[in-house]
Amino acid sequence: MMRWLICLQSSILQIQLNNRNMESIYRLLKAVLIEFFKTNYPESIPADFIFQSTNKEHQGHITLMVFPLAKLVKKSPDDLANALGIYLISSDLIVGQQVINGFLNLQLSPKAFQLLIQDNSDLKIESKDLKKIVLEYCGPNTNKPIHIGHLRNMFLGYAVAAILKEIGHDVHKVNIFNDRGIAICKSMVGYLEYGNQTTPESEGIKGDFFVGKFYVLFSTECSRQAQPFIAQGMKKEEAEAQTAIFQKANDLLIKWENGDIEAIALWNLMNGWFYDGVRKTYARLGIDSEKDYYESQEYKKGKDIVELGYQSGVFHKDETGAIYIDLTDKGLDKKFLQRSNGTSLYITQDMALVKQRFDDYHMDKMIYVVGDEQNYHFKVLKYIMEAMQEPFSKDIYHLSYGLVLGKDGSKFKSREGTPADADMILDAVVEEAKSQTFESGKAEQFSEKELKEIAESVGIGAVKFALLKVTATKNIVFDPKEAVDLNGDTGSFIQYTYVRTKSLLSRWEGELNSQMAAELAAEEEDLIIHLSSFKSCLLRCAEALDPAELALFTLNLAKIYNRFYTQLSVLKEENIEKRNFRVYLTNLTNQALSKSLTILGVTLPEKM
RNA sequence: GACUUGGUAGCUCAGCUGGAUAGAGCAACUGCCUUCUAAGCAGUAGGUCACAGGUUCGAAUCCUGUCCAGGUCACCA
Numbered sequence: 001m002m003r004w005l006i007c008l009q010s011s012i013l014q015i016q017l018n019n020r021n022m023e024s025i026y027r028l029l030k031a032v033l034i035e036f037f038k039t040n041y042p043e044s045i046p047a048d049f050i051f052q053s054t055n056k057e058h059q060g061h062i063t064l065m066v067f068p069l070a071k072l073v074k075k076s077p078d079d080l081a082n083a084l085g086i087y088l089i090s091s092d093l094i095v096g097q098q099v100i101n102g103f104l105n106l107q108l109s110p111k112a113f114q115l116l117i118q119d120n121s122d123l124k125i126e127s128k129d130l131k132k133i134v135l136e137y138c139g140p141n142t143n144k145p146i147h148i149g150h151l152r153n154m155f156l157g158y159a160v161a162a163i164l165k166e167i168g169h170d171v172h173k174v175n176i177f178n179d180r181g182i183a184i185c186k187s188m189v190g191y192l193e194y195g196n197q198t199t200p201e202s203e204g205i206k207g208d209f210f211v212g213k214f215y216v217l218f219s220t221e222c223s224r225q226a227q228p229f230i231a232q233g234m235k236k237e238e239a240e241a242q243t244a245i246f247q248k249a250n251d252l253l254i255k256w257e258n259g260d261i262e263a264i265a266l267w268n269l270m271n272g273w274f275y276d277g278v279r280k281t282y283a284r285l286g287i288d289s290e291k292d293y294y295e296s297q298e299y300k301k302g303k304d305i306v307e308l309g310y311q312s313g314v315f316h317k318d319e320t321g322a323i324y325i326d327l328t329d330k331g332l333d334k335k336f337l338q339r340s341n342g343t344s345l346y347i348t349q350d351m352a353l354v355k356q357r358f359d360d361y362h363m364d365k366m367i368y369v370v371g372d373e374q375n376y377h378f379k380v381l382k383y384i385m386e387a388m389q390e391p392f393s394k395d396i397y398h399l400s401y402g403l404v405l406g407k408d409g410s411k412f413k414s415r416e417g418t419p420a421d422a423d424m425i426l427d428a429v430v431e432e433a434k435s436q437t438f439e440s441g442k443a444e445q446f447s448e449k450e451l452k453e454i455a456e457s458v459g460i461g462a463v464k465f466a467l468l469k470v471t472a473t474k475n476i477v478f479d480p481k482e483a484v485d486l487n488g489d490t491g492s493f494i495q496y497t498y499v500r501t502k503s504l505l506s507r508w509e510g511e512l513n514s515q516m517a518a519e520l521a522a523e524e525e526d527l528i529i530h531l532s533s534f535k536s537c538l539l540r541c542a543e544a545l546d547p548a549e550l551a552l553f554t555l556n557l558a559k560i561y562n563r564f565y566t567q568l569s570v571l572k573e574e575n576i577e578k579r580n581f582r583v584y585l586t587n588l589t590n591q592a593l594s595k596s597l598t599i600l601g602v603t604l605p606e607k608m
Numbered sequence: 609g610a611c612u613u614g615g616u617a618g619c620u621c622a623g624c625u626g627g628a629u630a631g632a633g634c635a636a637c638u639g640c641c642u643u644c645u646a647a648g649c650a651g652u653a654g655g656u657c658a659c660a661g662g663u664u665c666g667a668a669u670c671c672u673g674u675c676c677a678g679g680u681c682a683c684c685a
Contacts (some may be wrong), residue, residue: 055628065627067665077665101627112621181685250672322683331611332681339683342675346685374679375612401611403678423620432649440647458647470621473613475678477620482634486647489621491631496647540624552622552632559632566649608647 007589022062024110024119026051028093031464033064036087041073053529060105061529067102069113077102103404112328113525115518116532120588123516123595124165125535134361135161135399137369138287139176142274143183145214146281147420148404148478149371154287155601156401157369159468159547162599167542175289178352179271180296183215186222188266190214193221193245200273200321206423208277211270257343281423285460286601291360295349298356302348305355305388306338314387327383335380345404350381358392365395367545372400372473372494394580399545402475404467421560425480430459432484433492437608445606449524454608458492461602465491468600469551491602494593497558497608501590507571508583517581527585530560534592538599547600554596561589 002458030049047373050065066084069493081104085097088106093115096107106251137157140146151193157173165171189216200210225583229239240246257261282288306323315325320340327335338504357366378398385393406420434455436441443451470476486492519530530553537553572585573579597604 050625050627053625057629067627071665081681101628145648178685183685319681320683324683341683345683350620372613373679374685377685405678411666436647440645442645442647466620474621475614479620482620485634488647490647492647492649493633495683496645500633500645500648507644548622550626555632563650566646567645569644573643608645 003546004479009212021248022116022529023536024052024115025093025108027064028115029064029088029091032091032093033084036084036497037073038568039158039603040083044072046072054105057102058100058105059107060096061108061525062106062427064104064106065102066099066104066291070102078279089120108525110516110518110520113520113528114339116528117514117516118154120532120534122593123534126310127168127351127539130168131364132169132172132361133164133367134174134357134363135164135369136171136176136357136368137161138282138289139178139370140179140278142179142184142211142271142278143187145206145208146278146422148425149420150402151285151422151425151463152404152476153173153371154285155464155467156399156472156547158287158403159550159599160367160369160399160545162601163538163547163550166595166599172363173289174291174293175297175356176293177275178295179195180256180267180299182249182253183265184270185252186218187211188252188263188270189213189245189249190216191266191270192248192489193217200277206272206277206280208281209278209421209423211274212421216371218245218249218284284426286603293356295353298352299344299349300408301356302344302350303338303342305351306344306348309337309384309388309571327380330383332380332383335384337384347381347384347463351540354385354392355390356397358390363395365397366392366466367397367399369399369401369597372402374398375400379391385518399472401472403531407477407479425483426460426463427566428480429463429484430455431538433459433462433486442608445463451458456487457605458495461491463485463491464602465494465551467556468547471548476480476543484585491597492608494554494558494597495602495605496608497561497606498590498593498597499606501561501586501593502606504565504570504586505583508584510580511578512584512587515577515581517575521568523560523567524582525584526560527564527589529587530557531588533594534596539542550596551600554593554600557589557596561586561593 023387026049029051034047036044044518046069050068052063052065054060059236064081064084066077069084070080073080078099081099081102085099085104085106088094088104089097093109093112093205094106096110098105135157138146138150138154161171161173191211194217195214201206203210205213213422222243222245225243226236226239228384229242230236234242252263256267268513309325310317310323315323315337317323318340321342322336322340323338324334327333335347336345337351339342354366357363369376369573375398378396378400380438382393382398384395385396432450434457437446439453446454461485466478467476469489517524534553537549541547541550564582564585568582570582573582595605
């Protein structure tokens with residue numbers, strides 16, 4: 001983890017600052033403060049200064065913490081604060097100062113604001129030490145439609161990739177289809193038993209749902225057949241393995257692995273339906289990948305690696321013939337890599353896949369976006385590659401994220417076909433967005449086509465934002481009903497603000513000019529200060545590989561702009577200087593909102 | 609049992625490397641549309657930061673212990 005963070009750390013942030021806003025101002029003030037200490041206390045020059053934004057109740061923009069400094073020079077905090085305040089006011093960045101209980105509150109000068117505007121007039125980040133990064137996300141199973149957990153995975157992966165790209169890294173997104181194994185065989189048996197030659201077209205069902213339907217039919221029948229065994233006291237999983245229908249799935253799996261023509265034909269047919277369906281969902285969500293990997297094409301190569309490791313003595317064989325690696329010296333257990341019957345395991349194919357990826361891309365970092373229930377799996381994978389002395393083992397990084405839980409805090413179930421399906425949730429939210437447009441009374445302004453586009457953009461944006469605003473490592477309690485509510489801390493609030501800026505700018509015919517007005521209103525100051533933290537926010541998100549802070553930044557920007565918009569006139573302002581500058585700030589906000597939402601994967605409606 | 613991640617308002621979440629009276633949104637209650645889009649703005653109310661110790665000028669934040677919850681520890685994926 002740490003190694004990775006250091007690699008990504010940009011040259012822009014060489015000075016570690018204690019606050020998220022206004023780095024450039026702090027840097028300049030620090031220089032002034034150092035001068036003060038050189039003159040007055042040459043024996044004790046502080047290594048760092050702690051700044052924070054001033055509390056709302058007090059006057060000023062930024063606050064210097066004087067306690068640590070007072071301790072250093074052995075003076076009372078208030079005395080030192082007063083001396084520092086007077087010294088700082090002589091610089092052209094500060095126009096006012098006030099000491100309260102050892103806190104030195106400072107008021108920034110117009111020049112300081114002008115400086116902030118200049119620093120952030122473009123929102124581009126230029127950084128060095130760029131990396132080639134491959135990021136795997138999505139990873140659907142082809143036996144049933146994707147569910148809410150996949151949504152978090154896709155949105156997170158997409159946004160992280162976009163953030164890294166924005167910083168300047170060379171990012172390649174890839175997908176993995178888990179297209180083989182017992183699960184898809186269950187759907188296949190379901191189809192053989194109940195399919196009657198139907199197709200998604202004949203039934204008018206989206207392909208992935210069509211395949212999933214037979215998975216559910218299989219599961220239902222399997223549970224039914226398992227009842228007698230459970231009645232005898234057998235555990236559920238054991239009992240299901242005893243059923244006739246499960247045996248059929250197992251036989252099909254063996255046939256498939258042996259290259260049976262009929263089995264493979266059916267497998268191709270059903271996977272084809274699945275891909276057809278899931279790719280529609282990807283398109284709807286704007287999820288893309290540069291290269292698709294398929295488990296079916298990789299899993300056999302894993303066996304070669306196992307054999308190689310066994311020959312070279314890295315892996316061992318137990319008395320039954322199963323091959324394992326001993327990780328007890330890492331504080332872990334033995335991990336089996338190949339069954340005693342010679343067939344491969346989940347980890348076997350990942351061993352092959354990771355090597356394949358490095359052969360394909362020769363990248364500096366491989367990021368896996370996979371849920372935290374697989375933390376152990378990736379830890380082991382990394383150790384195995386290390387033991388195999390693969391130089392890339394250190395470049396494997398598991399970007400793990402928490403579960404999406406239902407309202408009562410329990411896990412969303414999808415195995416038995418409960419409504420955790422991604423498409424169902426999206427449809428419901430889009431439908432709600434549409435009815436909200438009608439409720440707002442604005443529906444008449446829009447054509448049928450526009451109405452549909454707005455609902456789609458707003459509804460999907462709401463779900464994306466709801467899942468992205470929570471810190472990635474934490475579990476999310478997701479209530480579809482709340483995502484449907486488009487008021488408050490939501491994506492649609494931001495989209496609405498964006499549309500506001502856009503509408504305002506479309507009425508403006510003058511030039512854009514960053515010339516600041518002589519006097520700034522508090523709302524303008526807040527906006528400038530907040531906008532000035534955009535770049536550092538992005539850098540922190542890149543380091544943390546987590547878009548949550550960007551989501552919150554964007555939300556706050558929208559809030560601050562809305563206050564600005566309602567409290568001040570822009571186009572109707574009579575003072576030309578003020579009007580021009582407010583249009584300029586509106587444009588900058590528009591740019592920042594547009595950039596942030598695009599990174600987060602939330603689309604920008606033209607109107608709403 | 610071991611490892612791991614969490615516990616902040618009725619609910620969903622912020623709170624970055626310790627700083628001022630712990631912040632948002634939802635839900636509840638008040639106001640504001642003949643004025644640049646009211647999917648908005650302004651306001652009221654709501655807290656023993658799981659608990660107990662410790663470190664210090666100062667702790668939601670750091671340390672120790674306890675309790676509670678999720679996840680993992682397969683010849684499943």
